[in-house]
Amino acid sequence: MAIVVESEKACTVNPLKMSQPLGASYAAMGLDACMPVMHGSQGCTSFGLVLLVRHFKEAVPLQTTAMNEVTTILGGYENVETALLNIRKRAAPKIIVLCSTGLTETSGEDIVGHLAMVRKRKPELNDTELVYVSTPDYIGAFEDGYKHAITAIVKTLVKPLPTVHRQVNLLPGSHLSPGDIDELREIVGAFGLDPIVLPDVSGSLDGHVAPDWRGTTLGGTTLDQIRAAGASAFTIGVGEQTREAAQALETLAGTPFEIFERLTGLEPNDRLLQRLAQLSGRTVPAKYRRQRSQLLDAMLDGHFYTGGIKVALGAEPDLLLAIGSLLQEMGAELSVCVSTTTSASHALLPASEVMLGDLEDMARGASGCDLLVTHSHGRQMAARLGKPLMRVGFPVFDRLGNAHRCQIGYRGTMNLILEVANLMIEQITHHHPGDWALPQASVDLAAAIPRVK
Incomplete structure (x- = not known):
C-alpha cells in the first residue's frame, strides 16, 4: 500500500495533470451527436482543444460560452443562452454537455438555475438533452472531470427499465484508448453478451475517415443506448474512476456492478473472463485460452x-x-x-x-x-x-x-x-558503426589462410 504525499512547492513547474473540464469534455466526446461546451473563457477551451487535436490527430468538436471580464462580473446567463441556441441552430446536437470552469465556479454562478431558465424561455431547446457537470479546474484533474461527467450523464439520462438479461453496461475509464474499448467490447461479445459502452470514444475518436462532418461528435454511445443502460443486467467498470457512475446506475435502476481496478495484467483478466463466463453461462472461448x-x-x-x-x-x-x-x-x-x-x-x-x-x-x-x-x-x-x-x-x-x-x-x-x-x-545493445568491424588480428589471420583456386 503506497503512502500518498503532496508536493510542497509553491507552484507547478512542469505540469503532469490536465484539468477537470478537459476530462469531462473528453467523456462527452464518447456520446454520439454530442457537443461538449466549456462554460468559461475562450482561452480555456482553446488550450484543451489543441491537446485533444494533437493527441488524436482528428477534428474535435468543442465549444465555449466565451466569458469575458464583463460577463464574469455581471453574470454569464446570456452567454449560456446564446451559446446553446447557436449550437442547436448550427450543429443540431442531440446532447449538449456543459462543463463549468474555474472562472464560472469562482464567480459563484447558479448554472443549474441558468439551464432551468433557458428551458422555460426557449422551448426550441426541448428536443436537445442538456447535461451539466461541475468541474472547477482549480481542484482535481482530468480523471476527476471524466468521473463527474459520466456520473452526470447517468443521473440525467438513464431511467429504470425492465431487465434485458444478456445486456451489460461497460464503463471504461479515461485511461482506456479507443483500441482498448474495441478489445473490451470484443471480449464481452465473445460470450454472447450485448454491451452498452458508456462513454464510447471508440466510435468517435478511433481515427476513421468520416463520410460527413456534422459539427458534433461522429459516433459513440447514442442517446437511445444511454437510456437503455437502465435495462442492463450487470455493470462492469474499468478503473476506480467509474465506481461513482456504477453506484448511480445501481441506485437508479438496481443494476449490480463490479469494478475492475485494472485490465492490464494476467490475474485481473482471469477474473474478468470468469465473471463473463458466470454472467453468460458459457465457457471461456478457446481463442482467449490461446x-x-x-x-x-x-x-x-x-x-x-x-x-x-x-x-x-x-x-x-x-x-x-x-x-x-x-x-x-x-x-x-x-x-x-x-x-x-x-x-x-x-x-x-x-x-x-x-x-x-x-x-x-x-x-x-x-x-x-x-x-x-x-x-x-x-x-x-x-x-x-x-x-x-x-x-x-x-x-x-x-x-x-x-x-x-x-x-x-x-x-x-x-x-x-x-x-x-x-x-x-x-x-x-546500443551499437555503434565500428562495432561490427573485425579486430585487426582477425583480419591478419584471414589474410594468411591459403585460398582455394
Whole structure:
C-alpha cells in the first residue's frame, strides 16, 4: 500500500495533470451527436482543444460560452443562452454537455438555475438533452472531470427499465484508448453478451475517415443506448474512476456492478473472463485460452529485461496503477511514482510512496532509474537525463496511432510487455558503426589462410 504525499512547492513547474473540464469534455466526446461546451473563457477551451487535436490527430468538436471580464462580473446567463441556441441552430446536437470552469465556479454562478431558465424561455431547446457537470479546474484533474461527467450523464439520462438479461453496461475509464474499448467490447461479445459502452470514444475518436462532418461528435454511445443502460443486467467498470457512475446506475435502476481496478495484467483478466463466463453461462472461448498462453510466454521472455530495473512513473491514478502493477509483476522496482489527484487506486499500487506533484518532482527522483513512463511532456526530462521514455496516457502528441493502441486484455498486456522489453533491449545493445568491424588480428589471420583456386 503506497503512502500518498503532496508536493510542497509553491507552484507547478512542469505540469503532469490536465484539468477537470478537459476530462469531462473528453467523456462527452464518447456520446454520439454530442457537443461538449466549456462554460468559461475562450482561452480555456482553446488550450484543451489543441491537446485533444494533437493527441488524436482528428477534428474535435468543442465549444465555449466565451466569458469575458464583463460577463464574469455581471453574470454569464446570456452567454449560456446564446451559446446553446447557436449550437442547436448550427450543429443540431442531440446532447449538449456543459462543463463549468474555474472562472464560472469562482464567480459563484447558479448554472443549474441558468439551464432551468433557458428551458422555460426557449422551448426550441426541448428536443436537445442538456447535461451539466461541475468541474472547477482549480481542484482535481482530468480523471476527476471524466468521473463527474459520466456520473452526470447517468443521473440525467438513464431511467429504470425492465431487465434485458444478456445486456451489460461497460464503463471504461479515461485511461482506456479507443483500441482498448474495441478489445473490451470484443471480449464481452465473445460470450454472447450485448454491451452498452458508456462513454464510447471508440466510435468517435478511433481515427476513421468520416463520410460527413456534422459539427458534433461522429459516433459513440447514442442517446437511445444511454437510456437503455437502465435495462442492463450487470455493470462492469474499468478503473476506480467509474465506481461513482456504477453506484448511480445501481441506485437508479438496481443494476449490480463490479469494478475492475485494472485490465492490464494476467490475474485481473482471469477474473474478468470468469465473471463473463458466470454472467453468460458459457465457457471461456478457446481463442482467449490461446491468448493467455501467449501472454505467459511473453512474460517469460520479457522478464529477463524487466527484472530488477528501476522505473519512474507519472500518470493519472488508474493508469498509474495499471502500468505500475504490471511492471512490478514483471520484476521491476517502482522507484518514483507521481500522480495528479487523490484516488482509492493509490492504496493498491505496489510502491512505497505516491507523490501528488508534477514532472519536476518526477525528474528529481528519476536520475537513478532505468526507464521513465509518462506522457509526451516528459520528453525533455528524458533527453536531459539520458533515459528511455515510454509514452503513455494523455497527451501523446509526438507519436501516431494513439487511438489504436491496446494495453488491456491478454493481447494488450502482451503488447505492453514486449514494448517495455524492447526499450530495455535497445539500451543494453546500443551499437555503434565500428562495432561490427573485425579486430585487426582477425583480419591478419584471414589474410594468411591459403585460398582455394
